[in-house]
Every structure is written in C-alpha cells, then in structure tokens.
Amino acid sequence: MTREAKSQKFAHITYSIPIRGLQEMTPIKNRFTILTLACVYSFSSAQTTVKETRKILEEWVDAEKLISEESSSWKTDKVVLKDLAVALQAEIEQLDANLAKSAEEEVGASRQRTELNKRKLAAETAAEELKAGLVQIERELLLSLDAFPTPMLNRLSSYQEKLSNADKRNALPLRDRLETCVTILQAAHLFHESVNLERQEFSLNDGQSREFHVLYFGMSIAYFVNEAGTVAGYGTPSQRGWQWKQQDALSEEIRRGVAIRNKRALPTFLRLPIPAFKPTNSEAPR
Secondary structure, eight states, X not given: OOHHHHHHHHHTOOOOOOOTTGGGSOHHHHHHHHHHHHHHHHHHHHHHHHHXXXXXXXXXXXXXXXXXXXXXXXXXXXXXXXXXXXXXXXXXXXXXXXXXXXXXXXXXXXXXXXHHHHHHHHHHHHHHHHHHHXXXXXXXXXXXXXXXXXXXXHHTXXXXXXXXXXXXXXXXXXXXXXXXXXXXXXXXXXXXXXXXXXXXXXXXXXXXXXXXXXXXXXXXXXXXXXXXXXXXXXXXXXXXXXXXXXXXXXXXXXXXXXXXXXTSSOXXXXXXXXXXXXXXXXXXXX
C-alpha cells in the first residue's frame, strides 16, 4: 500500500481519543488535531516498512549473489570431478589389467620355480657325479706325478701343490679342482706328443751331480749327454721317478739329436736304443 493510499484511508477515520482539555476546543480544532496525529502515525509506519523492505531486498540480493557464486563454483568443481572420475576409472582399469597380468605371471613363476627345482636337483646330482669322478682323477694323477719329467713338474709346481696338499685341495671349489687337473693333463699331453730339449741336473750311479742336455721323446724315454760329450745315457719313467742309466757310447748320436733339435743340423734318423719295458708288480696291469 502506498503512502497516498494510506493517507486517504486514515483521512476518513474519525478517532475519539479522550484528551485532557479537549472539551474546551472547538470541533474544528479537535478534528485538525486528530488528522495531524493520524498523519504522523502513517508517516512513521511507512518509514518502518521501507526500511524492512530495503533490508529484505539487500538480503535477497546477497542470497542471489551467493547462489550465483555457488553455482559457478559447482560447475567448475563438477568438471574437475568428472575429469577425476575419468582418470580414476582409467586407473582402475589399469589396476585390473595389472592384476590379471600378475596372476598370469604368478602361474608362470610357479612353473619356472618347478622347472628351476628340477634343474637344481639335476645340477646337484651332476655335481656329486663330477666330484666322484674328480676324486678318482686326482688319485690317479697323484700316483702318476712321479713319472712326469722333472722340468715339466717344475713348470707345474703351483698346480702340483694344489693337487698334493689334501687340505688345500678339499678347500677349493670343484671348478678350481677340475681346472687344476685339466691343466696338468693338458701339459702332460702337449709334452708327450713332442720332442723336448731340456737342461737338467741329476746324479748317476757315482753320486756326482751333473748338468745334462736331456732330449725327451714324449714321456716315454729320454736321452742325456753332458756339454763335453763324455757322459751320456738314457732314462725311463717309473713310479719312483725317472731312472737314468749311463751309456757313454751313445754320446755322439745324442749330441747329433741335440743339434737337430736346436736347428743346428739337418734332420736325419737317429740310431738310439729303446729299452724294453718290464713292469714291476706294482706297475702290472690290474
């Protein structure tokens, strides 16, 4: 209701308010006074209504602004949440794929574990067989070392020590023990298939130590002669080491062989004796 309407409404109302001293006023003054009071009341009420309306409008504007801000914020958050949901869904799918792959790998790992256990058992069995065979080879090598030529043994001294010392031998891994045996056997093989000229010192029946040129034909027989050509002979291997027999008549032929080996003479046939091998009881075939 507007201010003018309210004024017109109150203009037609007659108030009968007892006021001290009104009896003495004329009717015109009385009506004027009542009309003045009504206008004052109407103006005061209108001001109160305007203030309340303004406050309500301000609150409504603030509410609309807040609603607009929340709506804008929600739209932004909705986009972010949607993107996050898509990312999480992709991550879930990736995790599912990884789980499936892990399950397959677990099955494969179980198969591999079974296969590795079989291979481990086979390797352990092979290692036991290798160890048994290696012990037999070491035993036979130890029995044969005395029959090896002294110069060759000197070159294999480190391997010979590993083989001869039981504590050192047993402390070595199977690979090193096998390498020791293979090295000695390979050296013996190379020595046995060639003619080797060595300078070697030993004594004969007279007990006098001399240095000789020794011509080894493999590991079967060797011929020796001194520098002057006055002492000569031959030697053969045995379980007690090499046995040397003096035979000075062979000096010239042996010296010729030494010259050929040193490439100081043309190759030719040598007339040298080969003694018959007579095994002792300990050397007889088993």
